[in-house]
Amino acid sequence: xxxxxxxxxxxxxxxxxxxxxxxxxxxxxxxxxxxxxxxxxxxxxxxxxxxxxxxxxxxxxxxxxxxxxxxxxxxxxxxxxxxxxxxxxxxxxxxxxxxxxxxxxxxxxxxxxxxxxxxxxxxxxxxxxxxxxxxxxxxxxxxxxxxxxxxxxxxxxxxxxxxxxxxxxxxxxxxxxxxxxxxxxxxxxxxxxxxxxxxxxxxxxxxxxxxxxxxxxxxxxxxxxxxxxxxxxxxxxxxxxxxxxxxxxxxxxxxxxxxxxxxxxxxxxxxxxxxxxxxxxxxxxxxxxxxxxxxxxxxxxxxxxxxxxxxxxxxxxxxxxxxxxxxxxxxxxxxxxxxxxxxxxxxxxxxxxxxxxx
Amino acid sequence: xxxxxxxxxxxxxxxxxxxxxxxxxxxxxxxxxxxxxxxxxxxxxxxxxxxxxxxxxxxxxxxxxxxxxxxxxxxxxxxxxxxxxxxxxxxxxxxxxxxxxxxxxxxxxxxxxxxxxxxxxxxxxxxxxxxxxxxxxxxxxxxxxxxxxxxxxxxxxxxxxxxxxxxxxxxxxxxxxxxxxxxxxxxxxxxxxxxxxxxxxxxxxxxxxxxxxxxxxxxxxxxxxxxxxxxxxxxxxxxxxxxxxxxxxxxxxxxxxxxxxxxxxxxxxxxxxxxxxxxxxxxxxxxxxxx
Amino acid sequence: xxxxxxxxxxxxxxxxxxxxxxxxxxxxxxxxxxxxxxxxxxxxxxxxxxxxxxxxxxxxxxxxxxxxxxxxxxxxxxxxxxxxxxxxxxxxxxxxxxxxxxxxxxxxxxxxxxxxxxxxxxxxxxxxxxxxxxxxxxxxxxxxxxxxxxxxxxxxxxxxxxxxxxxxxxxxxxxxxxxxxxxxxxxxxxxxxxxxxxxxxxxxxxxxxxxxxxxxxxxxxxxxxxxxxxxxxxxxxxxxxxxxxxxxxxxxxxxxxxxx
Numbered sequence: 001x002x003x004x005x006x007x008x009x010x011x012x013x014x015x016x017x018x019x020x021x022x023x024x025x026x027x028x029x030x031x032x033x034x035x036x037x038x039x040x041x042x043x044x045x046x047x048x049x050x051x052x053x054x055x056x057x058x059x060x061x062x063x064x065x066x067x068x069x070x071x072x073x074x075x076x077x078x079x080x081x082x083x084x085x086x087x088x089x090x091x092x093x094x095x096x097x098x099x100x101x102x103x104x105x106x107x108x109x110x111x112x113x114x115x116x117x118x119x120x121x122x123x124x125x126x127x128x129x130x131x132x133x134x135x136x137x138x139x140x141x142x143x144x145x146x147x148x149x150x151x152x153x154x155x156x157x158x159x160x161x162x163x164x165x166x167x168x169x170x171x172x173x174x175x176x177x178x179x180x181x182x183x184x185x186x187x188x189x190x191x192x193x194x195x196x197x198x199x200x201x202x203x204x205x206x207x208x209x210x211x212x213x214x215x216x217x218x219x220x221x222x223x224x225x226x227x228x229x230x231x232x233x234x235x236x237x238x239x240x241x242x243x244x245x246x247x248x249x250x251x252x253x254x255x256x257x258x259x260x261x262x263x264x265x266x267x268x269x270x271x272x273x274x275x276x277x278x279x280x281x282x283x284x285x286x287x288x289x290x291x292x293x294x295x296x297x298x299x300x301x302x303x304x305x306x307x308x309x310x311x312x313x314x315x316x317x318x319x320x321x322x323x324x325x326x327x328x329x330x331x332x333x334x335x336x337x338x339x340x341x342x343x344x345x346x347x348x349x350x351x352x353x354x355x356x357x358x
Numbered sequence: 359x360x361x362x363x364x365x366x367x368x369x370x371x372x373x374x375x376x377x378x379x380x381x382x383x384x385x386x387x388x389x390x391x392x393x394x395x396x397x398x399x400x401x402x403x404x405x406x407x408x409x410x411x412x413x414x415x416x417x418x419x420x421x422x423x424x425x426x427x428x429x430x431x432x433x434x435x436x437x438x439x440x441x442x443x444x445x446x447x448x449x450x451x452x453x454x455x456x457x458x459x460x461x462x463x464x465x466x467x468x469x470x471x472x473x474x475x476x477x478x479x480x481x482x483x484x485x486x487x488x489x490x491x492x493x494x495x496x497x498x499x500x501x502x503x504x505x506x507x508x509x510x511x512x513x514x515x516x517x518x519x520x521x522x523x524x525x526x527x528x529x530x531x532x533x534x535x536x537x538x539x540x541x542x543x544x545x546x547x548x549x550x551x552x553x554x555x556x557x558x559x560x561x562x563x564x565x566x567x568x569x570x571x572x573x574x575x576x577x578x579x580x581x582x583x584x585x586x587x588x589x590x591x592x593x594x595x596x597x598x599x600x601x602x603x604x605x606x607x608x609x610x611x612x613x614x615x616x617x618x619x620x621x622x623x624x625x626x627x628x629x630x631x632x633x634x635x636x637x638x639x640x641x642x643x644x645x646x647x648x649x
Numbered sequence: 650x651x652x653x654x655x656x657x658x659x660x661x662x663x664x665x666x667x668x669x670x671x672x673x674x675x676x677x678x679x680x681x682x683x684x685x686x687x688x689x690x691x692x693x694x695x696x697x698x699x700x701x702x703x704x705x706x707x708x709x710x711x712x713x714x715x716x717x718x719x720x721x722x723x724x725x726x727x728x729x730x731x732x733x734x735x736x737x738x739x740x741x742x743x744x745x746x747x748x749x750x751x752x753x754x755x756x757x758x759x760x761x762x763x764x765x766x767x768x769x770x771x772x773x774x775x776x777x778x779x780x781x782x783x784x785x786x787x788x789x790x791x792x793x794x795x796x797x798x799x800x801x802x803x804x805x806x807x808x809x810x811x812x813x814x815x816x817x818x819x820x821x822x823x824x825x826x827x828x829x830x831x832x833x834x835x836x837x838x839x840x841x842x843x844x845x846x847x848x849x850x851x852x853x854x855x856x857x858x859x860x861x862x863x864x865x866x867x868x869x870x871x872x873x874x875x876x877x878x879x880x881x882x883x884x885x886x887x888x889x890x891x892x893x894x895x896x897x898x899x900x901x902x903x904x905x906x907x908x909x
Contacts, residue, residue, distance in 0.1 A: 004787040004806055005832035072454055074395075120634035126450040127393040127592070128633055130458075131584045134395075135626030138581055142623045188762055195761035195768065196751040199740065203748050206737040206796075212719035213697055213729050214811070215752030224758065254577060258462055265455055270739065294469025294573065301463025308456050309444055 046171035053178035055279035061232035067269030069225040070205025075137020077257035083110045083237015088156040088247040106238040114230020122222035137257040141249035155248025262300040369610035371499030374506040377602025379583035382558030389550040396460035398580030404430035404559025434555035468573040477571040591642020656705030665691040667875035678852040680862035683872035689855045726818035738797030746779040749814035822854040
């Protein structure tokens with residue numbers, strides 16, 4: 001078969017990020033499912049695990065926006081607030097609604113807010129977009145502070161809700177709910193990403209200027225992106241409402257949005273597993289520095305800076321880095337050996353280059 | 359009517375602070391095209407330095423200010439040379455992430471070093487307020503507002519009338535040409551960062567008596583300052599000043615007529631509306647904004 | 650058939666295109682050549698909807714393309730490549746190609762999410778088409794590579810491939826050989842000349858490489874300073890003294906004469 005001259009060989013794929021195969025994913029799921037059998041009795045441990053799963057969904061939604069969509073949000077705490085408040089309000093006023101309806105409502109309402117934010121945001125360049133989302137993240141809790149329906153300063157108590165005979169206000173059932181919502185959302189996002197919609201997001205991310213030539217309307221794409229990201233964050237808000245028990249403005253301070261942002265960057269942009277790693281890291285850092293917010297901020301801030309200086313990919317890219325470095329070292333050794341044994345042969349063409357054009 | 363005028367007048371103080379903070383942001387943006395999300399936190403460090411020099415080390419006010427300003431400038435240079443230079447040439451998202459990481463790190467460290475208890479710090483200009491008819495005017499507010507205008511004018515003269523200022527603008531427009539003029543891009547950028555942080559630091563120190571000197575001093579004010587810069591148009595000095603006073607007056611009116619708690623929300627709504635209708639702000643250049 | 654009528658485009662005080670009239674017949678390859686800054690890329694940008702001219706019409710089978718926003722042009726079967734080869738760096742080569750085909754799928758997010766039969770069929774057809782194009786271009790070996798890891802020549806071909814994906818009726822190519830070395834240029838010329846037969850598409854190609862432009866096309870239009878100074882067969886253009894003068898004499902940075 002004829003080939004384009006100077007074509008580099010297909011590189012044996014070194015995985016770009018942590019990308020466990022189906023088997024590993026299944027293993028993780030099984031462990032997660034069985035986890036309460038070991039730790040179910042400890043409320044604090046179950047609570048932390050639930051928080052990690054909830055944060056995981058938030059970082060996943062944020063990564064969809066930033067890593068896959070190329071946008072910026074420094075205010076995702078605002079979406080979480082909308083989701084949580086919607087949950088509390090709806091559950092309080094419509095006590096007989098099945099949990100799934102309230103859950104979906106939390107997602108849909110938050111998605112609608114995301115849509116509204118996306119309309120102007122889709123026209124903005126990065127700096128301006130960051131400032132706008134910053135304002136959004138701060139404004140949501142402020143609005144909650146001022147409306148009667150949201151309970152003002154004291155907030156709303158999340159009413160009891162039940163799934164079958166399990167009540168969501170106790171640790172283990174809530175954990176399982178969080179796990180299921182996260183798993184289903186991750187699958188859904190995966191599915192979207194490998195479809196024309198997902199490709200459209202990434203096309204706009206990588207080359208917004210040329211995307212229209214392929215029939216893509218960048219603004220509409222970005223509005224959809226914001227809507228979806230907000231939807232999934234809203235789902236997280238539902239779980240969060242039960243986790244915190246009382247939904248009040250103070251639960252959604254500015255630092256929280258920054259933490260989510262940091263978690264996505266450090267865990268790895270454009271990587272589903274990276275988001276989860278970032279969320280887990282966030283929970284650990286928050287817990288370890290419980291006494292002083294200052295320490296979590298410092299650690300996360302420094303982590304973001306280090307990650308940026310080391311190069312893209314975050315923690316999720318570490319395996320690639322390590323195996324990449326190893327295979328490069330191996331390649332060098334082989335080349336050196338080849339040269340040593342046959343000094344008169346020209347070196348084998350590397351796979352990376354075509355000859356420089358004249 | 360009197361209430362309205364009074365509200366406007368008492369907004370001068372905060373308007374001046376926002377204007378100064380927005381000026382600091384603008385100085386950095388003009389040359390390096392970076393929105394420094396951490397500058398609120400860096401400004402707070404300056405305020406902390408001033409306090410430490412004055413209250414802990416017993417230095418007189420002027421000297422304490424000098425310590426703060428110089429410290430702030432040094433911090434700006436360190437950040438620029440140490441961090442921002444390394445990620446030059448990357449897409450804008452990278453510099454945003456970097457400055458946000460900085461925001462977390464700096465604010466966190468401020469908390470670690472100085473703790474969260476509010477520190478006492480006095481207004482630069484003391485004395486009672488005086489009255490103009492039924493309106494009472496606070497001396498310190500007047501001082502701050504005047505200072506903001508003075509700094510803006512000084513900067514304007516610097517950029518437009520001095521050779522160094524011209525060189526700085528040249529670097530912003532075209533670094534190659536600037537180096538032909540014998541201007542080192544590296545030091546112009548570093549200098550801009552130093553100046554930007556120093557000016558913002560002044561704003562923070564002036565705001566500290568009213569807002570309370572804690573590590574989170576500039577959290578809310580930073581948003582107002584961003585709003586001011588965006589409203590006025592990123593990169594425009596006059597925009598920063600006009601924007602600053604506009605935001606100050608608007609938030610004071612909101613506080614007076616509606617509720618103090620809705621200030622941020624209204625300002626946010628303002629940012630969104632302005633960015634939607636006129637993304638380059640009042641005085642900014644259109645080319646920079648849309649992708 | 651593409652018909653450009655009385656097209657004029659100015660930027661500030663500069664006339665980039667001056668009263669241009671040009672026709673591209675179905676199934677033919679037309680070359681648009683001229684010295685640097687002659688306005689050639691601007692013509693492509695107008696056709697594909699990226700620039701709005703002050704005056705003129707661009708008729709595709711009688712339909713005025715200028716009424717369309719850029720993201721609708723592809724639906725008329727008109728695709729293009731880019732001078733600065735903006736591929737979607739984070740996607741694989743195959744995915745880059747498929748993006749060129751995705752506009753065929755009218756499924757929204759929800760249907761994409763649950764993967765309806767129509768969606769699955771689209772994916773299958775798209776993937777198949779991508780491999781056809783890869784084979785046609787001779788770049789099957791790099792199918793799985795990430796676009797931002799490709800060498801320059803490889804990128805240019807993927808850019809071209811992306812434009813060929815949706816069975817286009819007209820392909821606009823902006824300097825497809827710029828930056829390639831000799832063997833690659835020859836390959837590309839062979840590929841180009843086969844496009845009308847293989848895909849039934851007409852081609853409008855801009856290039857500096859005279860041998861290629863005059864070699865593959867059946868019609869050549871020459872531009873200089875925004876207006877057309879010649880429009881004839883390759884042989885006629887090669888010998889045209891006006892054209893030769895434009896290249897050797899007038900403009901800044903003397904370019905090679907057409908017969909070199």
